[in-house]
Amino acid sequence: QVQLVESGGDLAQPGGSLRLSCAASGSIFGIKPMGWYRQAPGKQRELVATITGGGLTNYAESVKGRFTISRENGKNIVYLQMNSLKPEDTAVYLCNLITTLRSYWGQGTQVTVSS
Numbered sequence: 001q002v003q004l005v006e007s008g009g010d011l012a013q014p015g016g017s018l019r020l021s022c023a024a025s026g027s028i029f030g031i032k033p034m035g036w037y038r039q040a041p042g043k044q045r046e047l048v049a050t051i052t053g054g055g056l057t058n059y060a061e062s063v064k065g066r067f068t069i070s071r072e073n074g075k076n077i078v079y080l081q082m083n084s085l086k087p088e089d090t091a092v093y094l095c096n097l098i099t100t101l102r103s104y105w106g107q108g109t110q111v112t113v114s115s
Helices: none
Strands: 004-005 017-024 035-041 046-049 057-059 065-070 079-082 093-100 101-106 109-113
Touching: 004 093, 004 101, 017 035, 017 093, 017 109, 035 065, 035 079, 046 065, 046 079, 057 065
Parallel strands: none
Antiparallel strands: 004 017, 017 079, 035 046, 035 093, 046 057, 065 079, 093 101, 093 109
């Protein structure tokens, strides 16, 4: 079994910053692609950012230049640095890890951007 635990969600003001963390544990062999997705009420889950085992990154257009995904060297731990937050960034942020067999999801962490 694989477990993903997210943390760092909070209430932030527009223009503020938050840093999310996700740590994967369990039966994982090697360094796997991981990513962050988000789901706002009444909306479909959408990709925010992904990072390969080798550190290549990909971002949704809506967060480019504001969010940065990174990972700890040699570990299945990823971070999402979120700057210049906007109210439309409000959502549950979910961590994702992909193995050759399946995709795993965390429970999510709530990010609310409001004045």
